[in-house]
Structures are given as C-alpha cells and as structure tokens.
Amino acid sequence: MRLSQAWIIARHDMGIIRKKQGIMAGLIALPLGVGIGFPLLVWYIVGQGGGTGGLESYLPYLVNAFSFWWVIGAAMLPIAIAAYGIVGEKIEKSLEPLLSTPSTDGEILLGKVLAAFLPTIVAIWAGSAVYQVLIDVTTRGPLGYLLFPSWGMAVILFALAPLSCLYAIEFSVIVSSRATDARSAQQYGGIIFIPMIFIYVAGEIGFIPLDTTNLLYISAGMTVLVLALFYASERIFHREEILTRWK
Amino acid sequence: MIHADKLTKQFGSVTAVDGVSLDIADGEVFGFLGPNGAGKTTMMRMLASLISKTSGTAEVAGCELGKEADELKLRGRIGVLPENVGLYESSSAYENLEYFGRLHRMDDLTLRKNIERLLRMMDLWEKKDLPLGTFSKGMKQKVSLARTLVHDPILLFLDEPKANLDPEAAKMVRDVIRGFKKEKRTIFLNTHHLEEAQRICDRVGILRTRLITTGSVDALRFGRSGKKTVVRLERASEELANAVRARLEPRKVVVSGDELVVDVVDPDRENPEIANAVMAAGGRILQISQLSPSLEDVYLKLVHEGGAPA
Numbered sequence: 001m002r003l004s005q006a007w008i009i010a011r012h013d014m015g016i017i018r019k020k021q022g023i024m025a026g027l028i029a030l031p032l033g034v035g036i037g038f039p040l041l042v043w044y045i046v047g048q049g050g051g052t053g054g055l056e057s058y059l060p061y062l063v064n065a066f067s068f069w070w071v072i073g074a075a076m077l078p079i080a081i082a083a084y085g086i087v088g089e090k091i092e093k094s095l096e097p098l099l100s101t102p103s104t105d106g107e108i109l110l111g112k113v114l115a116a117f118l119p120t121i122v123a124i125w126a127g128s129a130v131y132q133v134l135i136d137v138t139t140r141g142p143l144g145y146l147l148f149p150s151w152g153m154a155v156i157l158f159a160l161a162p163l164s165c166l167y168a169i170e171f172s173v174i175v176s177s178r179a180t181d182a183r184s185a186q187q188y189g190g191i192i193f194i195p196m197i198f199i200y201v202a203g204e205i206g207f208i209p210l211d212t213t214n215l216l217y218i219s220a221g222m223t224v225l226v227l228a229l230f231y232a233s234e235r236i237f238h239r240e241e242i243l244t245r246w247k
Numbered sequence: 248m249i250h251a252d253k254l255t256k257q258f259g260s261v262t263a264v265d266g267v268s269l270d271i272a273d274g275e276v277f278g279f280l281g282p283n284g285a286g287k288t289t290m291m292r293m294l295a296s297l298i299s300k301t302s303g304t305a306e307v308a309g310c311e312l313g314k315e316a317d318e319l320k321l322r323g324r325i326g327v328l329p330e331n332v333g334l335y336e337s338s339s340a341y342e343n344l345e346y347f348g349r350l351h352r353m354d355d356l357t358l359r360k361n362i363e364r365l366l367r368m369m370d371l372w373e374k375k376d377l378p379l380g381t382f383s384k385g386m387k388q389k390v391s392l393a394r395t396l397v398h399d400p401i402l403l404f405l406d407e408p409k410a411n412l413d414p415e416a417a418k419m420v421r422d423v424i425r426g427f428k429k430e431k432r433t434i435f436l437n438t439h440h441l442e443e444a445q446r447i448c449d450r451v452g453i454l455r456t457r458l459i460t461t462g463s464v465d466a467l468r469f470g471r472s473g474k475k476t477v478v479r480l481e482r483a484s485e486e487l488a489n490a491v492r493a494r495l496e497p498r499k500v501v502v503s504g505d506e507l508v509v510d511v512v513d514p515d516r517e518n519p520e521i522a523n524a525v526m527a528a529g530g531r532i533l534q535i536s537q538l539s540p541s542l543e544d545v546y547l548k549l550v551h552e553g554g555a556p557a
Contacts, residue, residue, distance in 0.1 A: 005350070008346070008349045008350055009350070012346050015338075015342075016335060016337055016338065019337050020337075092333060092334065092335060092336060093329070093331035093332070093333040094333040094334060094335060095333070096297070096327070096329040096331070096333055097327065097329060097333045097334075097347070097391075097394065098350075099297055100295060100297060100322060100325075100326075100327035100329075101322060101347060101350040101351060102319050102320070102322040102323040102350070102351060102352070103322075103350055104319065239297060239298070240297075240298045240299055243292060243297055243298055244258065244298060
C-alpha cells in the first residue's frame with residue numbers, strides 16, 4: 001500500500017469537494033453553528049440560575065452531554081463527502097478509468113476515506129475549539145473553574161470523533177455500492193445515527209453518564225465496529241465487484 | 248504484445264468469454280468485433296487486468312495476468328478508453344489529465360509537456376481550463392482519448408471509441424486512432440463499426456463468447472467465398488465459359504444470365520486473361536467488375552452461423 005498514491009486520490013477528491021458549495025457550507029456552518037449555539041444555550045441557562053440541583057452540579061453534566069454532539073457531528077459531516085466521492089464517481093462513470101491506473105483497490109479506498117476524513121476532522125476540531133472557549137467564558141464565573149480542556153473532551157476529540165467519522169465513511173462505502181445517486185446514499189447513511197442518538201439521549205437523561213470512563217468504553221466498542229465495517233467495506237470495494245456488480 | 252491461451256471468464260453459471268486464444272503482435276491494430284453481449288468488454292477488461300480470469304493464461308505487455316505485482320505493472324503500461332468517457336465534469340481538461348498523469352507517477356515536467364502536446368493535438372489547448380461540463384460529447388471523447396495517452400502507454404485498449412458520436416466527432420476520433428497507428432502503438436479496438444475496422448485494423452477477431460475467427464480483413468472477406476470476377480456480356484453462353492475454363496484451369500466459371508462469374512485468385516493478373524479468352528471465343532464484353540464481400544457480409548454470416556471457423 002503506497003500512501004503517496006492514496007494521497008493523490010484524496011487530494012483530487014478534496015479539490016472537487018471544495019467546488020461543491022452545498023458540502024462546503026455544511027462543513028463550515030454546522031460545526032460553527034453548534035460551536036456557538038450550545039454556549040449560547042448554556043449562557044441562557046446560567047442567566048436563568050440553572051436547574052434544580054444548582055449550577056455547580058448541573059452545568060458540568062449538561063456540558064458533558066452537549067460535548068457528545070461532536071461525536072455525532074463527526075459521523076454526520078463525512079456522509080455527504082463519502083457519498084459524493086463514490087456515488088459521484090459511479091454517476092460520472094469515472095471509476096473504470098480510475099481502476100485502470102496503477103493503483104491498488106486499497107489505495108483507492110484509502111484515498112476516498114482520507115478525502116472524507118480529513119476535512120471532517122479539521123471542521124470538528126475547529127468548531128469544538130470555538131465551543132470550548134465559549135463554554136469556558138460562559139461557565140467560569142458561576143463555576144469558578146474551567147470545564148475545558150478536560151480528559152473527557154480529549155477522548156471525544158481524539159478517539160471517539162475520529163472513530164465515529166471512520167464508522168460513517170465505511171458505512172457510506174457499503175451503502176454507496178448499492179445506491180444510484182448521492183442523495184439516496186446520504187439518506188441510507190442516516191441509519192448510522194441511531195446508536196449514537198441512543199447514547200446521546202441516554203447521556204442527557206442520565207442513563208449512561210458520559211464521563212471519561214464511559215467514553216473510553218464507548219471508544220472501545222466503536223473500535224470493534226470500525227474494524228468490522230472496514231473488513232466489510234474492503235470486500236465491497238474490490239475492482240471486480242465494482243465493475244461487474246455495482247448498480 | 249498479447250498472448251492469450253484459452254482465456255475464460257464466468258460470472259456464476261454464465262460464461263461470458265469461453266476459451267479464447269489469440270496473439271497480437273507489437274504495433275498491430277487488432278479489431279474485436281461481436282454482437283452486444285458477446286463478451287468483448289469482458290475480454291478487454293480481463294486483458295487490461297481490471298477483472299480476473301476464471302481460467303486460462305495470458306501475457307500482456309510482458310506481464311502475466313493473475314499475478315498482483317505484474318498486474319499493477321501492466322496497468323502502468325497500458326491505456327484504457329472505456330465505453331463511457333468517465334471524466335470529472337466539474338474539473339477542467341487540464342486537471343483531468345494532470346490527475347491521471349500523477350496516478351501514473353509521472354514527473355512534473357514530462358506530465359506538463361504531454362498534457363500540452365495532447366491537448367494541442369486534440370485542438371483543445373485554448374479550452375484547457377474550462378470545466379468539462381461545458382464541453383460537447385465529441386470534445387469530452389477527445390479529452391478521454393488524451394487521458395488514455397497521457398502516460399505514453401505502449402498498448403491501448405479502446406472500447407467503442409466512436410459510440411454515440413456525431414459524424415464530425417467520429418471522424419476526429421478516427422483521425423486520432425490513425426495517428427496512434429502511425430506512432431506504432433499496439434491497439435486493441437472493440438467496435439461495432441465494421442467499416443471502421445475494415446479501414447484501420449490490421450487484423451480482426453469475431454467473438455461470440457467463443458472466438459469465431461481471426462485474420463486480416465481481406466483474409467476474412469475472401470477466405471470464405473473467395474474473389475470473384477463478373478463479366479457482363481452481350482450474350483453469355485457455355486462456350487464462352489469453357490473458353491475461360493480452358494485458359495484459367497481449374498477455375499470455377501458459372502453462367503448466370505448474361506454474366507460469367509469466375510473465381511479468381513489474383514484479379515490484376517487474371518482479369519486480362521479472362522477478357523482475352525472471352526474475346527478470342529467471339530464474346531462481346533460490356534463490363535468487367537470485381538465481386539467483393541464486405542466485412543459486414545462476412546461478419547453477419549459468421550455470427551449467424553453460430554461460430555464455425557472460416
């Protein structure tokens with residue numbers, strides 16, 4: 001596997017994505033909106049005097065639950081990119097010329113994965129930086145200490161968000177092999193949010209406290225899922241399969 | 248350049264290509280003909296290492312099919328023009344070619360030179376920075392051809408290069424293929440255009456899952472029915488036919504109305520002999536013409552006969 005060959009493909013795909021205004025708008029607006037929107041909500045809650053347990057206990061719990069959104073966002077953003085990267089090539093019928101180059105299936109797949117992964121992670125990290133600063137600015141007064149940086153957020157940004165992003169991309173590869181247009185690939189891709197929304201809601205209602213230990217457990221589970229999906233997507237992204245069986 | 252021995256491809260229980268053996272020499276233009284679903288594209292994809300073979304062996308451009316390392320090397324030596332142009336419409340012609348050149352690991356200087364040379368050859372240099380979405384079908388096909396050539400391949404696989412093109416664009420593609428031929432590149436051409444194959448191919452093969460026959464266009468055209476000279480007379484007779492038979496023995500001569508139909512091997516040498524024999528026997532010749540079956544006649548006959556070799 002030559003990383004340089006995969007990088008040529010990734011750079012090309014990222015160049016095309018830059019020209020897609022819809023994808024770029026989502027990539028910038030969503031993390032920025034959440035990065036500003038959640039702190040605004042927290043600012044409002046602080047202004048109201050907090051929940052029944054007082055701000056000292058309520059704010060860290062609320063912010064922890066909000067922070068999990070960055071895991072969901074990391075799965076949400078790459079679906080459109082991955083769907084375009086594979087279904088788009090199917091529509092333009094450019095996969096056969098690409099497969100005719102001296103690139104292995106693994107290099108092409110890695111290139112596609114990188115093209116969806118890198119912009120997503122950059123957007124998530126940039127948005128979450130805004131989020132962390134604004135949350136600290138909002139909550140330092142009532143709490144008397146900084147909520148960020150924290151180990152929990154480190155696990156979210158450096159383990160869970162990348163894993164969640166990979167999970168979404170691999171799922172998109174599998175869905176894309178059967179989808180005939182990018183929109184339906186994105187719609188099918190929506191299925192991946194079900195387990196994440198379950199965890200998010202469980203965190204919000206206190207069923208699964210989203211503390212550092214639980215986040216590490218979720219990361220371990222997600223790693224297993226990512227490896228299983230990697231195996232499945234690698235089998236599907238096979239040149240013979242693509243040329244003869246993909247719809 | 249290509250040596251295939253009993254190459255077979257099965258998709259489940261369906262046999263797409265059945266035991267095809269063929270040899271294609273360096274610099275040869277080989278036309279692959281056959282009806283839809285005959286296995287032409289499958290054969291081309293196998294030879295280009297895009298799909299695996301089920302059985303048989305093949306060596307293409309010095310690389311053995313079935314060995315992963317060899318196949319990667321092979322894809323660096325060949326150029327494949329698929330039936331669909333398969334270009335990135337939001338990118339320019341230059342960007343499309345640059346991307347594929349980079350995937351072929353070309354150095355920047357050679358890549359830039361090749362892109363400029365090819366786009367100028369295709370008359371697209373002035374439009375090199377426009378997105379391909381604004382190009383006509385013919386222009387896209389030109390870019391697709393340029394992409395096939397950008398890394399200077401020694402062997403070209405062209406799958407229906409003139410499919411769905413208007414006459415002007417089709418002529419342009421024909422001229423480009425002729426240019427390739429002059430450059431002594433080996434070309435494997437899948438086509439439905441029999442007239443085209445007749446014009447540019449050194450040899451053709453007719454496929455219908457099995458390889459029905461291969462040979463030069465002339466060998467196929469004249470191999471079955473042979474060349475015939477038709478002599479139209481004021482009045483044909485058996486005496487005149489006998490006179491021709493006596494001169495060209497053992498040629499077959501048939502009287503058909505006011506015509507004599509004579510089997511010939513070398514019309515340039517034999518036709519004057521035929522004319523002399525007829526006139527010496529008192530016949531009055533109105534016209535002498537050559538009866539030549541077209542490649543289309545032969546193709547249709549072979550395909551409908553179900554594959555008996557010529």
